[in-house]
Amino acid sequence: MKVMVVAGSAREKSNTRGLAQTIKNHLxxxxxxVLFFDAGIHELPIYKGGTEAEHPNVMQLTRYAEEADAFFVCTPEYxxxxxxxxxxAFDFLNGDYFRGKxxxxxxxxxxxxxxxNALNDLRTVLRALYAFVLxxxxxTDAVCYNDRCELVHEDSRTKLNDMAQQLVRVTEALGK
Ligand SMILES: Cc1cc2nc3c(=O)[nH]c(=O)nc-3n(C[C@H](O)[C@H](O)[C@H](O)COP(=O)(O)O)c2cc1C
Structure with missing residues (x-):
């Protein structure tokens, strides 16, 4: 089974990256x-509907989304x-990558x-892409991370482990 884990912050020092890394380890x-896509490391051009879609990082994004059986998406709230x-990143994708996953x-x-608010926003966008959003x-709050952006709050780590297990169970139930 392949799960695409997305870290949605482009900041150099990013708590969202620490969150996504924790989820990657659990999975x-x-x-x-795990297909790990980080908006800060795999920096994308701005979507313009043109040749920028040939950028190697966009190609990596679309290849990962195509290969993925499921997604675990992490965003900061801005x-x-x-x-x-x-x-x-989502604007480079469409429902063909997400439908039924x-x-x-x-x-x-x-x-x-x-x-x-970030989660409601993310849920709306993933629904528009026909993902099966659980x-x-x-x-997590920023206080759950140390100064290296590692998630050190134990209750959060336990909860995210449960969620990773749940995602795997649902993906298996869908025949992957
Ligand atoms: C531009 C900006 C806007 C933010 N707006 C909010 C907000 O509306 N609500 C909130 O809870 N936190 C807000 N924050 C705090 C971030 O969610 C928090 O710093 C988080 O750790 C950022 O994740 P990152 O380090 O992965 O970028 C904002 C931070 C930035 C930089």
């Missing part, structure tokens, strides 16, 4: 092949929405302000 312990970098979502908020979701 790998379950024997899953101004009550998902990051622009993540939305730009399960997707789990999680967010990082800051200063106790939230994360729920009802479970999770938010």
């Amino acid at each position: 790998e312990q379950l024997g899953v092949d 101004h009550s929405g998902m990051s622009g970098a993540l939305k730009n 399960p997707a789990m979502i999680a967010a990082v908020g800051g200063g106790g302000k939230g994360g729920i 009802p479970e979701q999770y938010i």
